[in-house]
Amino acid sequence: MPGITREEVAHLARLARLELTADELDHFAGQLDDIIGAVARVADVATADVAPTSHPLPLTNVTRPDEVRTSLTPQQALGGAPAEQQQRFKVPRILGEE
Template identity: 50%
Template sequence: MPDATPVISVADVQHLAGLARIALEPAEIEHLAGELNQIVDSVKKVQEVATPDVPATSHPIPLVNVLRADVVGEVLTQQQVLSGAPDAADGRFRVPAILGEEQ
């Protein structure tokens, strides 16, 4: 059963909004205070159910490393790679310079 006394007051929300420099209307502050209290109540419910015999989990299904082995396979030669490039120089891709341009 949810607690009748709100844990987070309107003044708390107003104070936090001021610290975060977020401009909120009075109606927004009221709404957020209610939502934050619902979150606190939900966390309380979860804490009631959590028992020492139930281990905490970050994921419901155990995960394993699914990466393949890092093995070198067939690779392209430098000539093959650069053969499709629009422009190349000194064994590298050649691209237009962008530094110093006005933006």
């Protein structure tokens, strides 16, 4: 597999709106070539007898079921609040707006 060229790195930099120096283009070309080589080696490891997975453990719907339960009343929820207004927590103004 031919290495990634400096022109390809420059093109990617333009797409990402990055300004790169000549030294950076050379440096990143080498790094990107190493990364692409490492990713290509993954194809050599994958075998046909291994099923594709999204998780190493067989999990199905690990969330708890939705159940309607009683919750706090407004009075209970606001019972420990330092200030309350119209059944809501009243907090100090921080932006000086109305």
